[in-house]
Amino acid sequence: PDFKPGKVLTKMFEEKKLGRKSPQGFFDWSAGRPKVDKSKKAGLFSVENSMAIMLNEGCRLLDEKVVTGFKLIDDANMAGMNTPGPFGGGKKQFEKWSNLLEDLADKTGKDYLRPCELMKSGGFVDMRK
Incomplete structure (x- = not known):
């Protein structure tokens, strides 16, 4: 579901x-192929929401002991997607991003988007390894 x-x-x-x-x-x-007005932004995508979701999932991996430290997650993200992982920005933004995820979960009704305790507390900050 x-x-x-x-x-x-x-x-x-x-x-x-x-x-x-x-x-x-x-x-x-x-009337055929429609002309799309690319000057108007739909406002459907937020990079910050994406980073918050990535940080939350990374924190779940740490919490479930799938990985021993967040450096492995950030390194894998860089190797696979050639972009920084979520923990660099997440160390400073975890409170804001936790609130974003609470709002997103409320708006969508998808509780799996709610931030886990490790993310909300910032406890992952000391789990670099």
């Missing part, structure tokens, strides 16, 4: 609004 299609997609599917095939969906395809 946590990873089922969202309400908007489910409603559109039920209403047969399948995009180009129907020709309704997120855009009106009746």
Whole structure:
């Protein structure tokens, strides 16, 4: 149930609004390929929310003793995605990011997004190894 299609997609599917095939969906395809106004931001993505989720998942790995220190997680992130891991920024932002996740969990109804105790407390800061 946590990873089922969202309400908007489910409603559109039920209403047969399948995009180009129907020709309704997120855009009106009746006159051909729609022009997308790229100057308007949808506001659907937040890098900070993504980093908060990554930090929370990393803290869960530490808490469950899957890894012995957060350096391994940050190093794996750098090796795999060529971006810094969540713990560098998380050491300074964990309180703010914990609040972001509480809000996100409330808005979405997805309790798995709530920050774990290790993240909320900042106890991971001393778990570098």
